[in-house]
Amino acid sequence: MTEKKELHPNSLKNLTYHEGRPKKWGEQKKTRKLTVTETGWEGVVEIAQEQGHSVSELLEMLGRGQLSLQVKDIQQ
Numbered sequence: 289m290t291e292k293k294e295l296h297p298n299s300l301k302n303l304t305y306h307e308g309r310p311k312k313w314g315e316q317k318k319t320r321k322l323t324v325t326e327t328g329w330e331g332v333v334e335i336a337q338e339q340g341h342s343v344s345e346l347l348e349m350l351g352r353g354q355l356s357l358q359v360k361d362i363q364q
Contacts, residue, residue, distance in 0.1 A: 313348060 324332070336346040349355040 313352075317344070 332343055332346070336343045339346065341349070346355070350357070
């Protein structure tokens, strides 16, 4: 069984706008919650790292149409 990682005290503070920090996307980010399998999450983290981005930035770019996906036709 996988151990739950401890939340770093600065994790949520970093989501908050700080004086002097420019808003990269022109608006403040909000905390979101999603549900995904461990395998799916590890795959997304790997893709983000390969592209030099965080998962958050990868999703932001996808949602803004700055990143496109190619869907494989996989039989289940």
